Structure formats: C-alpha cells, structure tokens
Amino acid sequence: MTEICAAMEALFPCREATIETLGDLIGDCEDVYPSAIYLFGHSGTGKTSITREFLRECGRRQKVRTAHLNAIECYTTKIMLENLLDSLASGQGPIKADNMLDFVEQLRRWHDDPEGLSEGFLIAVDNAERLRDMDANVLPVLLRLQQLTKLNLCVILMSQLPFEKFYNKTGLSDVIILHLAQYNKGETQRILASDFSQMRGNLIKKYAKEHDRLEIFKEVMTEDFYNNYMNIFLSVFYKACRDLPELQLTARKCFSIYLEPVLDGSVEATDISRLWRHIAGPLRSALTQIYMRIEKPLDEAEGSTNLEDQSVRKMAQSLELPYYAKYLLIAAFLASHNAANQDKRLFVKHHGKQRKRMQTVNARAKTTEKMSTFVGPKSFSIDRLLAIFYAILEEKVGLTCNLLSQISTLVHLKLLSFVSGEQNIMDGSARLECTVGLEFVLQIGKVVGFNVRQYLCDFM
Amino acid sequence: MLGGNEKEKARALAKVRRFLKARLLRDYTTLHGYKEERSNVRQLLQRTAEMGESNSLLLIGPRGAGKTTLINAVLTDLVDNRSFVENTLIVHLDGNLHTDDRVALKSITLQMRLENAADGKVFGSFAENLAFLLQCLKAGGRQSKSVVFILEEFDLFCAHHNQTLLYNLFDVSQSAQAPICVLGVTCRLDVIELLEKRVKSRFSHRQVFLFPSSGRLEDYLARVEELLSLPENKSLEAASDRLRRLSRIQSEALSLGRNHFDPADGEEIDPPFRKNWNTQLHKMLATQHAQRSLQMLYDFDISEAFLRNFLFRLVAQLRPETPHITADQLRTMANQYECDDKIELLCGLSVLELCLIIAIKHHSEINDRDPFNFEIIFARLSKFAKVSSTMQGMERSIVLKAFEHLRIGELIMPVSVSSSSSGKVQKEFEKHKLALTYGQIQQAVQRYQALPTEVAQWAQSSLI
Numbered sequence: 028m029t030e031i032c033a034a035m036e037a038l039f040p041c042r043e044a045t046i047e048t049l050g051d052l053i054g055d056c057e058d059v060y061p062s063a064i065y066l067f068g069h070s071g072t073g074k075t076s077i078t079r080e081f082l083r084e085c086g087r088r089q090k091v092r093t094a095h096l097n098a099i100e101c102y103t104t105k106i107m108l109e110n111l112l113d114s115l116a117s118g119q120g121p122i123k124a125d126n127m128l129d130f131v132e133q134l135r136r137w138h139d140d141p142e143g144l145s146e147g148f149l150i151a152v153d154n155a156e157r158l159r160d161m162d163a164n165v166l167p168v169l170l171r172l173q174q175l176t177k178l179n180l181c182v183i184l185m186s187q188l189p190f191e192k193f194y195n196k197t198g199l200s201d202v203i204i205l206h207l208a209q210y211n212k213g214e215t216q217r218i219l220a221s222d223f224s225q226m227r228g229n230l231i232k233k234y235a236k237e238h239d240r241l242e243i244f245k246e247v248m249t250e251d252f253y254n255n256y257m258n259i260f261l262s263v264f265y266k267a268c269r270d271l272p273e274l275q276l277t278a279r280k281c282f283s284i285y286l287e288p289v290l291d292g293s294v295e296a297t298d299i300s301r302l303w304r305h306i307a308g309p310l311r312s313a314l315t316q317i318y319m320r321i322e323k324p325l326d327e328a329e330g331s332t333n334l335e336d337q338s339v340r341k342m343a344q345s346l347e348l349p350y351y352a353k354y355l356l357i358a359a360f361l362a363s364h365n366a367a368n369q370d371k372r373l374f375v376k377h378h379g380k381q382r383k384r385m386q387t388v389n390a391r392a393k394t395t396e397k398m399s400t401f402v403g404p405k406s407f408s409i410d411r412l413l414a415i416f417y418a419i420l421e422e423k424v425g426l427t428c429n430l431l432s433q434i435s436t437l438v439h440l441k442l443l444s445f446v447s448g449e450q451n452i453m454d455g456s457a458r459l460e461c462t463v464g465l466e467f468v469l470q471i472g473k474v475v476g477f478n479v480r481q482y483l484c485d486f487m
Numbered sequence: 488m489l490g491g492n493e494k495e496k497a498r499a500l501a502k503v504r505r506f507l508k509a510r511l512l513r514d515y516t517t518l519h520g521y522k523e524e525r526s527n528v529r530q531l532l533q534r535t536a537e538m539g540e541s542n543s544l545l546l547i548g549p550r551g552a553g554k555t556t557l558i559n560a561v562l563t564d565l566v567d568n569r570s571f572v573e574n575t576l577i578v579h580l581d582g583n584l585h586t587d588d589r590v591a592l593k594s595i596t597l598q599m600r601l602e603n604a605a606d607g608k609v610f611g612s613f614a615e616n617l618a619f620l621l622q623c624l625k626a627g628g629r630q631s632k633s634v635v636f637i638l639e640e641f642d643l644f645c646a647h648h649n650q651t652l653l654y655n656l657f658d659v660s661q662s663a664q665a666p667i668c669v670l671g672v673t674c675r676l677d678v679i680e681l682l683e684k685r686v687k688s689r690f691s692h693r694q695v696f697l698f699p700s701s702g703r704l705e706d707y708l709a710r711v712e713e714l715l716s717l718p719e720n721k722s723l724e725a726a727s728d729r730l731r732r733l734s735r736i737q738s739e740a741l742s743l744g745r746n747h748f749d750p751a752d753g754e755e756i757d758p759p760f761r762k763n764w765n766t767q768l769h770k771m772l773a774t775q776h777a778q779r780s781l782q783m784l785y786d787f788d789i790s791e792a793f794l795r796n797f798l799f800r801l802v803a804q805l806r807p808e809t810p811h812i813t814a815d816q817l818r819t820m821a822n823q824y825e826c827d828d829k830i831e832l833l834c835g836l837s838v839l840e841l842c843l844i845i846a847i848k849h850h851s852e853i854n855d856r857d858p859f860n861f862e863i864i865f866a867r868l869s870k871f872a873k874v875s876s877t878m879q880g881m882e883r884s885i886v887l888k889a890f891e892h893l894r895i896g897e898l899i900m901p902v903s904v905s906s907s908s909s910g911k912v913q914k915e916f917e918k919h920k921l922a923l924t925y926g927q928i929q930q931a932v933q934r935y936q937a938l939p940t941e942v943a944q945w946a947q948s949s950l951i
Contacts, residue, residue, distance in 0.1 A: 048803075051803040051804055051806075052800070052803050057505065058504065058505050058508050058509075059505070059508045059509045059511075059512050059513055059748075061512065061796075061799060062512070067828070068832075068835070069832065069835045069836075069896070070895075072835075126586065126590065127583065127584050127586065128584045128585060128586075128590055128594065131584055156897075162586075164582075164583040164584070164586060164643075167583050167640075168583050168584065171583075174515075175581070175584070187895060187896055188896065188897050189828030189829055189831075189832060190828065191828065191829075192897055197550075197642065197674050197675060198549075198550045198674065199550075200550060200551070200792070201551060201792055201793055201796045203796065203799075203800060204828070206828065206831050208831065208834075208835060209834070209835030209836075211936055212936075212937065265837070265838075266837060266838040266839055266877060266878075267837055267838075267839045267881065267885055267889070268837055268839075268885075269835065269836070269837045311880065314882075314885065315882045315884060315885060317885065317888075318885075318888045319884070400862070401860070401862045401863050401866060402860070402862075402916065403860065403862070403912065403913065403915070403916025404913075404916070462913055464915075
C-alpha cells in the first residue's frame with residue numbers, strides 16, 4: 028500500500044491527502060474493501076487520472092481485477108454490464124449478461140472459481156451522474172454490489188455533482204464520499220510550472236535549426252523565467268478559468284509568443300514590465316478563446332479596443348447576404364421581438380390616434396427582465412414576415428420565387444429556424460423564429476442603412 | 488533489536504486493522520436491539536418450518552435500520568435447529584435484481600433446485616408454474632417441505648405487471664396449499680397502498696416496523712466502544728463456531744456464510760497488545776472532544792449502518808505512525824460529515840462563475856425566484872463589470888461557457904426537463920432556476936479564498 032501511494036504522489040502533486048485516503052480505504056487487497064466510494068470535484072481536479080493510475084498500480088502489485096469505464100459510453104445497461112464483465116474477466120472471451128441478475132450471478136460464480144486467484148475487485152465508473160438516467164436498478168445495485176455478490180469488491184463512482192443529487196425516492200445505501208477540492212492559486216502555479224523541463228526540451232528541439240536563437244534560448248530559459256511567465260499568465264486567466272488542463276494547454280500555446288521578443292533580442296529577459304506589455308494583448312485575446320480550442324494565430328485580433336464589438340461586426344460584415352435577404356433578416360428580427368398587435372402602429376403610416384389607458388401605460392413600464400430581447404424570440408408566420416418586409420423596404424419588389432427562396436437560404440444558414448410546421452410551408456401554418464442577436468442585426472441594419480432600434484418596442 | 492520490535496508492532500497493528508475492518512463491514516448476522524421484533528419473526532419462521540403454517544409478513548423500516556440483518560440473525564439462530572434446516576428451503580429475491588416476474592420465477596426454480604423437474608414442461612399460466620414447483624416439494628418426503636420467500640425491496644415487486652408474483656405467493660400462503668412464508672422487506676411506509684386490492688386482501692397484514700431505537704446517547708457510545716474494541720479469544724471462537732453452522736443453509740442467492748467476517752481467520756492477537764488497545768480506546772472515548780463529536784454524529788443519524796461506515800473510515804487511518812485512534816481524528820472525520828458539499832463546490836468556482844452566481848442571486852431576490860435565462864444574467868453581470876476593475880473585458884462567449892459550467896455542475900437547472908422542448912430554444916434564452924439557497928451562496932462568498940473586495944461587496948447589495 029505504501030509503495031502504491033509513494034509511486035502515485037510523485038505523479039500527482041498537491042493530491043497527497045486524497046491518494047493517502049484512497050490507499051487507506053482500498054490500498055490492500057487482503058483487507059476488506061468498503062462497498063462504494065464516491066469521488067467528486069470540479070472537472071480537471073484529477074478524479075479520473077488518479078483513479079485510473081490507482082487501479083493500474085493495484086492491478087500490477089496485487090491480485091486485483093480492475094475495470095474502468097465511462098458511463099457516457101453505456102447507453103444501455105447491457106453494454107455497461109458486459110463491458111464490466113469483459114474487463115474484469117480479462118480475456119476469457121466475451122461473457123453475456125442480459126440483465127442485472129445475470130451480471131450478479133456471473134460475479135458470484137467467480138467466487139467459487141478455484142482458479143480465481145484474485146482477492147479483490149475494483150470497478151471505477153466515470154461520469155456517474157449518467158447512471159441516474161439509466162435503469163432505476165443500476166445505481167442501487169452498484170452501491171450494494173459487494174453485499175449482493177459476496178466478493179471483496181469496491182465500486183468507485185466519479186462525478187462533478189454532490190452526492191445529494193443522486194438520491195431517489197427511497198434513498199440509497201451509505202457510501203464513503205470523498206471531495207477533491209479545486210487547486211488554489213499557489214497549487215495551480217506549482218503544477219503549471221512543473222512541466223518546465225519538458226517544455227524546455229520541446230522548445231530546444233523546435234529551435235534546433237536556428238543556431239543563434241537556440242543559444243539565446245538556452246541562456247534565457249530558467250525556472251525563474253518560466254515561473255514569472257506563469258505568474259503573468261495566471262493573473263489574466265485565473266479569474267475566468269480554474270480548469271487545470273485547459274490552463275495548461277493555453278499556457279503552452281502562449282509561451283512561444285512570450286518568448287519571441289526575447290529571442291529577437293529586442294527585450295531583455297529580465298525586463299518583466301516590457302515583456303508584460305508585449306504579452307498582455309495576446310493573452311487577453313487568448314482568454315476569449317479559452318475552452319474553444321480554435322487553432323488560429325492569436326495576434327490576429329491584437330490591438331483592438333473592443334473585442335466584443337469587433338467580432339460581431341466582423342461576422343456581420345463577412346456574411347455576404349443579398350440585399351433583400353438582409354432586409355428579410357431584419358424583418359424577421361422585428362417580427363420575433365415585437366408583439367403582433369404593435370405592428371399596425373409601427374409600420375402603417377396613418378395608424379390613427381393611440382388611446383392611452385392606465386393598463387397600457389403600466390404594461391409599457393418595462394423592467395429589463397421583461398424586454399423581449401432578453402426573454403428571447405417569439406415565433407411568427409411567413410405572412411407576417413413578408414408584410415413587415417414590404418413595410419420596411421422603400422422600393423417595390425415582386426413576390427417572386429427568388430425572394431421566397433431567400434427565406435430558405437436564411438434557414439439553411441441557421442439565421443432563422445423553424446419552430447413548427449416545417450412540412451406545411453405552403454398552407455402558411457409554418458412558424459419561424461429569428462436566431463440572431465440584437466448586436467448582429469444592428470450591424471446588418473447599418474450596412475443597408477436602416478435603423479433597427481427605431482422599430483423595436485423595447486426601445487420606445 | 489529495536490527494528491525487529493517495530494516490525495512486530497506494525498504487524499500486530501495490521502492485524503488489528505484487518506480484524507476491525509472486517510468486523511465493521513462484513514458482520515451481516517449480528518443484530519443489536521429489536522428483541523421483540525426478532526422473536527416475532529423467529530416464531531413465525533419456526534411455525535412455518537415445524538407446523539407447516541403459511542404466513543406472510545412485511546418488515547418495514549428506514550434504510551440502514553437493520554432489516555436484512557434482522558432476517559439474517561434470525562436465520563442464524565434457527566440454523567441450530569435440525570428440523571428447521573431439513574424442512575425448509577429459502578428463496579431469496581431482490582427487487583433490484585429480479586426486475587420482472589419471468590426472471591423471478593426462473594430464479595425461484597433454480598433456488599428450489601427444480602430446474603430438472605421443470606425442464607421441458609409448458610405452463611399455461613404463472614400460477615400453474617408456481618403450483619407445480621410447490622407440488623414437487625410435496626412429492627418427495629412424507630411431509631412437504633416449507634419454503635421461505637425473502638423479498639428484498641418489496642416495493643419494487645409491486646410495480647411488476649399485474650403483481651402476478653405477489654398475488655400468487657400470497658394466494659398460496661392464504662389457501663394453505665403448501666406451507667410457505669413470505670417475508671417482504673422494504674423501506675416504504677406506504678407499501679400496503681401499493682398493493683392491488685386482490686393482492687392486499689390475501690396479505691395477512693402482519694407488519695413489523697423497525698425504527699432505529701432513539702435510545703440514549705450512552706447506549707450509542709457503548710456501541711462505538713464495542714465496535715472498536717478487541718474481544719477475548721474465547722468469544723471469538725464462539726462466534727466463528729456460529730459462523731461455521733451457517734454453511735448449512737444451502738442457498739446460492741443468500742449465501743450468508745460466504746465472505747462473512749470470520750473472527751478465527753488469521754492469527755490471534757496477543758493479549759498484552761489487545762489490553763493496551765482497549766484501554767487506549769476507552770481513554771480516548773472518555774475525552775470531551777470525542778464525546779462531542781459522537782454526539783454530533785448521533786444527532787445526524789442514529790442508524791448503525793451509518794456508524795459502521797464512519798468507524799470504518801477511522802480504522803482505515805490506522806498506520807504504524809499513528810497506532811491508535813485519536814480524538815482529533817475523530818473530530819476531523821466528524822467535521823467532514825458536517826460540511827456542505829455544495830459550498831465546497833462553490834468555493835472551487837472561478838471568480839467569474841461566482842460573479843454569475845451572485846448575479847443570479849440578485850435576480851432571484853428581486854423577482855421572487857423567477858426563472859432566468861442567460862441574457863438576463865449577462866445584462867446584470869455587465870452592469871457590474873462596467874464599474875468593477877476585476878471583471879472588465881469579460882467576453883460574452885467566456886461568460887456563456889461559465890454559465891454552462893454552472894449548469895453541468897447542476898448549481899442551476901433548466902426549468903423544462905424534457906429534452907425535446909429545450910432543443911428548440913436557443914441556449915441563451917433557455918429558462919433556468921437556481922438550485923442553491925441564499926445562505927449557501929453567502930457562506931461560499933465568505934469562505935472563498937482571495938475574493939476581490941468589490942465582488943464581496945456586490946454580493947451584499949445589488950446596488951452598484
């Protein structure tokens with residue numbers, strides 16, 4: 028047991044306590060295993076990797092059979108049971124198990140097996156929250172599997188949810204709950220900096236051809252330098268993201284940009300404030316792409332004042348829709364975000380006088396939460412869309428099939444979507460809604476010279 | 488010499504550890520308390536075995552109260568009785584495993600060892616099949632064997648189609664066709680209401696309720712000491728003798744004896760060590776810290792299953808450096824049970840995600856827990872971001888990711904559960920509700936490490 032823990036602690040820094048507890052509970056296969064352990068914590072805290080390594084070590088050093096599977100892969104119970112049996116049996120050919128009873132009986136048979144030299148069985152299930160959606164008996168049986176099979180068996184469940192989310196109507200048997208706390212800032216930095224030598228090795232290989240750069244690199248790349256970089260990196264990223272693998276990925280990607288001015292010789296390696304000025308822009312733009320894993324050069328968006336605005340503007344401008352399609356899109360947006368009974372007042376020239384009643388005044392006094400741009404688009408019929416389209420378009424165009432086909436183009440581009448009646452467009456009962464945001468439509472409006480805000484009830 | 492001594496000690500400790508662990512988790516047949524209920528069930532089974540009476544009984548009690556242990560203990564008692572062993576068959580069914588009547592019947596056949604007799608026969612109905620099985624038992628000896636059906640998770644059998652199995656079992660038990668005894672075990676108090684009328688009328692309405700005795704704290708403390716102390720060798724032998732007799736129950740599904748905690752297993756623990764251990768334990772349990780922690784546990788959950796689980800974790804921590812359970816360990820472990828998992832998770836969120844939670848909290852407070860969507864929360868967050876220095880420049884896409892992360896963690900939950908309707912709505916506009924209390928958020932904000940002051944202030948008041 029101590030050897031297992033020692034071997035694991037080197038691999039997983041800052042997780043000594045968890046590994047020790049796991050070792051105490053299931054480290055020794057001659058001891059009695061607890062029937063179930065529930066491991067939970069945020070993604071990227073090492074639930075899966077620690078358990079996988081732990082099972083591997085146990086399987087190698089002791090007479091233990093192990094199985095590790097992900098509940099996402101098991102869309103039926105049968106798949107899960109047979110996968111479990113296969114990996115526990117380790118190459119005795121496929122074993123069939125149609126239902127829970129077969130599974131449990133198969134395990135019971137192993138108990139009598141004279142050749143069965145293994146003393147312990149360890150089963151680990153990832154994404155255990157999926158077990159709730161499977162057959163109702165899966166979770167209770169897994170938690171009581173030891174008692175049912177009379178084997179020295181332990182089930183380890185892993186999930187991001189607290190265990191209370193698993194309770195069903197009649198409750199569950201007791202489990203041992205272990206929480207993997209999120210790494211704090213110091214720990215994060217320590218773990219991120221721990222790949223220093225690997226990073227150095229990689230970059231030396233990369234610069235191997237350019238001799239002078241390699242020389243500078245070898246001189247500059249010290250642990251201090253790397254730590255400083257991590258410090259700067261975390262100051263930007265840590266408040267938005269604490270997911271360690273994600274941070275690691277981005278940190279590696281941005282490091283070469285950080286290094287660039289040093290290798291060029293334009294900035295001294297010790298001049299941290301100037302290095303910071305160089306890296307701040309790319310880091311901020313990298314922050315906008317975290318989790319997305321878009322492979323594109325980071326410096327493209329550099330130097331912009333307002334990134335948010337720009338990305339929407341860029342997209343709206345790059346979308347080369349025909350003139351009428353742009354108007355159709357605007358009409359669709361207006362139809363989605365205005366109530367139908369307001370149409371007359373908005374789009375008809377002589378709509379008569381508005382009678383003011385207390386009721387309408389009250390209804391107008393909107394809070395932000397009730398604004399239709401916040402609540403989401405409403406559906407509209409094609410007739411209404413065309414009526415608004417003709418009202419906002421200055422010129423006269425014929426209702427041709429060219430025009431109508433542009434509606435379906437917009438649907439293909441996912442700018443509009445069908446809510447219902449996709450099959451019967453011809454009889455007019457199909458209902459659509461507009462899926463683009465206000466920002467986007469405002470840009471489109473600017474392109475064709477149309478003030479969208481003027482026609483939105485929200486802004487009156 | 489010293490090294491050898493140390494090694495000796497470590498070996499002894501490992502032995503103690505193994506012994507205690509096994510006794511805590513594998514002792515399926517030792518029951519404490521419930522004297523009346525125990526004799527009640529035992530008499531029932533005895534009458535079935537000896538006089539051929541038929542009966543049905545429901546054992547009802549919360550999880551971890553010791554329902555299964557009670558049955559096991561009664562069976563262990565009865566094993567001494569030769570006539571019981573020879574006269575009865577035990578059929579053990581579990582509602583979680585036998586999910587429909589076909590599977591259950593197959594399993595009954597197997598457990599009655601009648602698969603050869605039933606092979607190749609075609610039965611018109613379920614009742615016919617069951618009647619045949621019972622008839623087979625009669626044919627053998629001069630007196631028919633009685634069968635004890637133990638139905639674990641009895642409430643799940645009620646969901647079977649037409650409740651055929653239950654109907655037939657109760658019918659047989661009532662009409663005295665063959666001596667059978669049906670023992671249902673469940674944790675649902677309203678289980679009688681689940682039975683169909685025709686099934687209910689055939690049930691004897693004999694119910695035994697098991698509630699963990701809310702006895703005094705002293706009893707609880709005594710229990711703790713008993714579970715952790717090392718017994719004399721003599722009592723060990725008696726216990727393992729009892730165990731050996733268990734193997735006389737020949738039932739594949741029940742198989743009590745197998746993998747049961749066997750005290751005689753392994754080497755003996757030498758008396759001086761045992762004495763030392765017991766006195767140390769007694770001293771520790773007498774301290775105020777230990778008493779307070781155990782009082783707390785007692786207030787949480789009085790069931791023995793819970794206690795055993797707790798003590799198991801304590802025993803697992805034994806190692807050569809810390810050869811005794813200390814009051815400190817007891818306290819830290821007890822504190823682990825006290826803390827709220829959701830607050831732990833909240834403390835692991837990034838500042839941005841916590842800001843979202845705060846924005847949601849403000850929205851819920853103002854609008855009386857109305858559901859919200861991403862747009863509403865984002866607007867509220869942007870208002871804060873405008874005046875704050877830490878949250879500036881958070882892009883919509885990152886905030887949306889953070890929002891989704893909260894949803895994956897089920898800190899916020901979509902209002903409409905059905906996936907078909909949520910597929911139509913864009914995710915920015917999908918309605919969610921908060922799955923936290925304001926108190927939890929408050930505590931998390933207080934405990935969060937290095938939270939920017941302005942965020943903490945914002946959490947206190949929604950005014951910016």
